Structures are given as structure tokens and as C-alpha cells.
Amino acid sequence: MKRRRVLFIHLSQSRVFLQKIAVLVCLLFALVLMTLSKVEHPFVLRLKQNLSTIINPIVNIVRLPSDGVYYVYTSTHRLIDACSENKALTLENERLRLVEQQNRILKIENKFLSDMLNYMPFEDVQFVTAKVIALKNDGFVRMLTVYVGQKNLVKKGQVVLHRNNVIGRIDSVDGAYAQVLLLSDISSKIPVMIERTQTRGILSGNNTGTLNLLYPSSDFNEPLMIGDKVITSGVGGIFPSGLTVGRIIDVSTHEIKVEAVESLDSLEFVYIVDYHLETPQDGAETTP
Amino acid sequence: MKETFKENLIAYIKACVPFLSSVIWLLLMMMPLHVPLFQMIKPDVVLACIYFWILCFDHSMGVISVVLLGLLCDMFGNVVLGTHMAVFIVVYVATKGYALWFNAKPFIVNWLGFALICVGALMMKWAILSIYHHRLLPILYIAINCVSTVLLYPLIAKVNLWVYNRYLLDDEAIHEQG
Structure with missing residues (x-):
């Protein structure tokens, strides 16, 4: 009887020891995963891709009830506002007709000048409209998950726009879903230019609502001002030049703050544009 | 033979209830609210669930x-793989160490205990991700996350307690008798 009790004590001690070992092994596994993520090891990328193919459809289903309620709310709201909106649109339509005429003249003039300069525009620019299925917009990460379908048109590095303004770029594609790294994410850095002064710099995210303009070039003596438009510079070959990014909202001695043009609050669809530019390779630095 | 298999299956499913309830909470939090202000409030419900189940029914939250x-939180939250895993393991060890002390204490004490654990866990997550990105992450959002998680804890505890009373209470009594 005594021997049996001793045996049970030994078993329970060894069980506690094994539990402690399991905790240590799991903690070690987590650290290894983090390290492998940092070096973008193929194992982690494959694991993420495989898990994403399971998780993204679940996220897509989970958001259905919320989307339904939101759809009913917005539809009702639109119906209520329809009358006043119709009046405003009629006025706008008349104004746009005049603008269209002016544009036609400008288009002809532009074609004439382009021919004179032998300018080669971007040809064969393709885009895909993708539905936003999840937005991670907290202090730890700023990313979108979008549904892109099974046609394999979307690739890593492609530009993501909303109403012709840049909001980010494709970070990874997992089957029918793609992850979009938003400009405000801490790991996002894109080469930009101030439209008015032609000052170049790097626009960096910091996981907040504003962006930081780093290393502004000092080739031009003209000071930067609040309200200056920030556009992509095209340096580095990831983004084409001239796409609107945001506006300067703070010019202090320490840092220049930029506010993105696009608000992410009501994002439903985005455009993924393929400019046929060089896309970054896995593991390569995305900054120029 | 059939009876034993059925009993084993039911016991196995019951053992998974804390895990499944945590997953359901996680999925609920994935629902977009379409309200601008609420988009940056992301309570860490799984943290609250782990804390609750370890205090309440630790045999099945291994x-x-x-x-x-x-791993699920890392994937759903799109953060670096291993971050939540490391944080939750530390929370698991810390909560398990004090589980006996918290036993039969008033709810407010449990809640205060959770507030401390939550601050520690989110600071750890913040430190890991700051080291990973070589930059300090904004502390404001972490503070909002922390406050919202702590404020949501009574609701999570209430629902989980209902699940516990409904599905697991008998098993617990048997476990203690055994």
C-alpha cells in the first residue's frame, strides 16, 4: 500500500515536470516563430499562407451579419437623402457639362504637346476591384484583407488605390485573398515628393493616424508649408510617380507630419493596380 | 463498447468547451462595426477568456x-507569428501560479487581478512588436486596448460562467471527487 502511494507521488511529480517542460518548449517555439518571421523564412511564409487559406473565408463569413445590418442602414439613409441629392446632382451635372467641354479642348492640346515631346505614357495599366473583408487598424498593425478572386491577377508589391489615392500596397497573396500593407503601418516606407516644391523624401507609417516625412531633400530652399500635396516620386520602381498620397499637416523642426487623403473608415472596395513595374522579391527591402 | 465511446466523445467535447468559447469570442470580435470610433478599439477577448478559464476550470485550458x-490570434490579428503565443503562455503561467490564491475570492478581486495581468500582457506584446519593428509603437492605442479589455471582462466572465454552469459544472464536481 505504502509502495503504491510512493509510486503515485512519483507519477504526479513527473507529470508536473513534463508540464513545465511543455510550457518551456512552447515558449521556445513562439520565439523561434518570431525569429523566422523576422528573417521571412519560407517555412513561416508557407505556414502563414496555409493558415490564411483557412482563416480568410471564415472572416468573410463572420462579417456577413454586420455587413447586412450596415447595408440596410445605408440604403435607408440614401433613400431619405435621395430628394436633396437629386437637386444637387442636377446642378452638378450642368457644371460638369461645361467642364467636359473644357476637358475636350485640353485633351487635344495635351495630345499635341505629348506628340511634340515624344512622351511615352504607361500602357496597358490593369486594375482589379477588390472587396475589403477585414481592416486591422489598431496600435499593433495596420492592414487590410481583400478578396481578389482566384484569377491570380494580383501580385506582391502592386499598388492599392481608393478613389485614385494611394492607400498601400499588396503585402502577400494567399489564394483568393490578399493582405494590403497600409501606408500608416509601422513597416511601410514609400518614396514621395512634395508637388509644389519637388522636395523628395520617404513617407513612413507609425501605426497612428498620421504619417512622417523622413529625410526631406534640401536641394530646394523653398520651405514646406501646411497643406502641401504629397505625391509618389516613382523612385525605387514600386510606385509610379504622381499618385496622390496626402497633405502636410504639421511642419515642426523635429518632424513633418502628413495626413493621408483617404480615410479608412468607410472603405468597402479598393483598386489594385498593376503598372507592370518591378515588384519586390520575397525578403528584399521595400525601401529604396 | 458503444456506450463507452459515446461517453468518451462527450467528455472530449466538454473538455474543448473553454477553447471553443474562446474561439467564438475571437470571431465575434472580428465583426466590423462600421463605426469610425470603434475601429481602433480592439479588446483582447482571448486574453480575458484564458484568464477566466484557468481560474475557473483549468483542467481543460492546457x-x-x-x-x-x-496562433489563431496571430493569424486573425495579422501580427507577427508567435507574438500572441508568447504573451498567452506567460499569462498562462502567471495565472496558474495565482489560481489557488484567487479561489473563492470576490469577483472584484478577480477583476483587479485581470487588470494587472492585462496591463502586463499588453505591455509585453507592445515590447515584442516594438523590438521586432525597431521602433516604439504608439502607446495610446495599447492603452485603449487595455482599458476596453478590462471593461469588457465582466461581460465575458458572465457569459463564460453561464457556459460553465450549463455544460461543465457536473464534470468539475466529478473531477474534484476523483
Whole structure:
């Protein structure tokens, strides 16, 4: 009887020891995963891709009830506002007709000048409209998950726009879903230019609502001002030049703050544009 | 033979209830609210669930369940793989160490205990991700996350307690008798 009790004590001690070992092994596994993520090891990328193919459809289903309620709310709201909106649109339509005429003249003039300069525009620019299925917009990460379908048109590095303004770029594609790294994410850095002064710099995210303009070039003596438009510079070959990014909202001695043009609050669809530019390779630095 | 298999299956499903309830909470939090202000409020409900179940029914919230929940949170939250896993394992060890002390204490004491654990866990997550990105992450959002998680804890505890009373109470009594 005594021997049996001793045996049970030994078993329970060894069980506690094994539990402690399991905790240590799991903690070690987590650290290894983090390290492998940092070096973008193929194992982690494959694991993420495989898990994403399971998780993204679940996220897509989970958001259905919320989307339904939101759809009913917005539809009702639109119906209520329809009358006043119709009046405003009629006025706008008349104004746009005049603008269209002016544009036609400008288009002809532009074609004439382009021919004179032998300018080669971007040809064969393709885009895909993708539905936003999840937005991670907290202090730890700023990313979108979008549904892109099974046609394999979307690739890593492609530009993501909303109403012709840049909001980010494709970070990874997992089957029918793609992850979009938003400009405000801490790991996002894109080469930009101030439209008015032609000052170049790097626009960096910091996981907040504003962006930081780093290393502004000092080739031009003209000071930067609040309200200056920030556009992509095209340096580095990831983004084409001239796409609107945001506006300067703070010019202090320490840092220049930029506010993105696009608000992410009501994002439903985005455009993924393929400019046929060089896309970054896995593991390569995305900054120029 | 059939009876034994059925009993084993039911016991196995019951053992998974804490894990499954945590997953359901996680999925509920994935629902977009379409309200601008609420988009940056992301309570860490799984953290609250782990804390609750370890205090309440720790036999079925083992380290493997915690690791799996961490992996799911990393995937759903799109953060670096292993971050939540490491944080949850530390929370698991810390909560398990004080589980006996918290036993039969008033709810407010449990809640205060959770507030401390939550601050520690989110600071750890913040430190890991700041080291990973070589930059300090904004502390404001972490503070909002922390406050919202702590404020949501009574609701999570209430729902989980209902699940516990409904599905697991008998098993617990048997476990204690055994």
C-alpha cells in the first residue's frame, strides 16, 4: 500500500515536470516563430499562407451579419437623402457639362504637346476591384484583407488605390485573398515628393493616424508649408510617380507630419493596380 | 463498447468547451462595426477568456489550447507569428501560479487581478512588436486596448460562467471527487 502511494507521488511529480517542460518548449517555439518571421523564412511564409487559406473565408463569413445590418442602414439613409441629392446632382451635372467641354479642348492640346515631346505614357495599366473583408487598424498593425478572386491577377508589391489615392500596397497573396500593407503601418516606407516644391523624401507609417516625412531633400530652399500635396516620386520602381498620397499637416523642426487623403473608415472596395513595374522579391527591402 | 465511446466523445467535447468559447469570442470580435470610433478599439477577448478559464476550470485550458489560441490570434490579428503565443503562455503561467490564491475570492478581486495581468500582457506584446519593428509603437492605442479589455471582462466572465454552469459544472464536481 505504502509502495503504491510512493509510486503515485512519483507519477504526479513527473507529470508536473513534463508540464513545465511543455510550457518551456512552447515558449521556445513562439520565439523561434518570431525569429523566422523576422528573417521571412519560407517555412513561416508557407505556414502563414496555409493558415490564411483557412482563416480568410471564415472572416468573410463572420462579417456577413454586420455587413447586412450596415447595408440596410445605408440604403435607408440614401433613400431619405435621395430628394436633396437629386437637386444637387442636377446642378452638378450642368457644371460638369461645361467642364467636359473644357476637358475636350485640353485633351487635344495635351495630345499635341505629348506628340511634340515624344512622351511615352504607361500602357496597358490593369486594375482589379477588390472587396475589403477585414481592416486591422489598431496600435499593433495596420492592414487590410481583400478578396481578389482566384484569377491570380494580383501580385506582391502592386499598388492599392481608393478613389485614385494611394492607400498601400499588396503585402502577400494567399489564394483568393490578399493582405494590403497600409501606408500608416509601422513597416511601410514609400518614396514621395512634395508637388509644389519637388522636395523628395520617404513617407513612413507609425501605426497612428498620421504619417512622417523622413529625410526631406534640401536641394530646394523653398520651405514646406501646411497643406502641401504629397505625391509618389516613382523612385525605387514600386510606385509610379504622381499618385496622390496626402497633405502636410504639421511642419515642426523635429518632424513633418502628413495626413493621408483617404480615410479608412468607410472603405468597402479598393483598386489594385498593376503598372507592370518591378515588384519586390520575397525578403528584399521595400525601401529604396 | 458503444456506450463507452459515446461517453468518451462527450467528455472530449466538454473538455474543448473553454477553447471553443474562446474561439467564438475571437470571431465575434472580428465583426466590423462600421463605426469610425470603434475601429481602433480592439479588446483582447482571448486574453480575458484564458484568464477566466484557468481560474475557473483549468483542467481543460492546457498549454496546447493556449498555444493554439495564440496562433489563431496571430493569424486573425495579422501580427507577427508567435507574438500572441508568447504573451498567452506567460499569462498562462502567471495565472496558474495565482489560481489557488484567487479561489473563492470576490469577483472584484478577480477583476483587479485581470487588470494587472492585462496591463502586463499588453505591455509585453507592445515590447515584442516594438523590438521586432525597431521602433516604439504608439502607446495610446495599447492603452485603449487595455482599458476596453478590462471593461469588457465582466461581460465575458458572465457569459463564460453561464457556459460553465450549463455544460461543465457536473464534470468539475466529478473531477474534484476523483
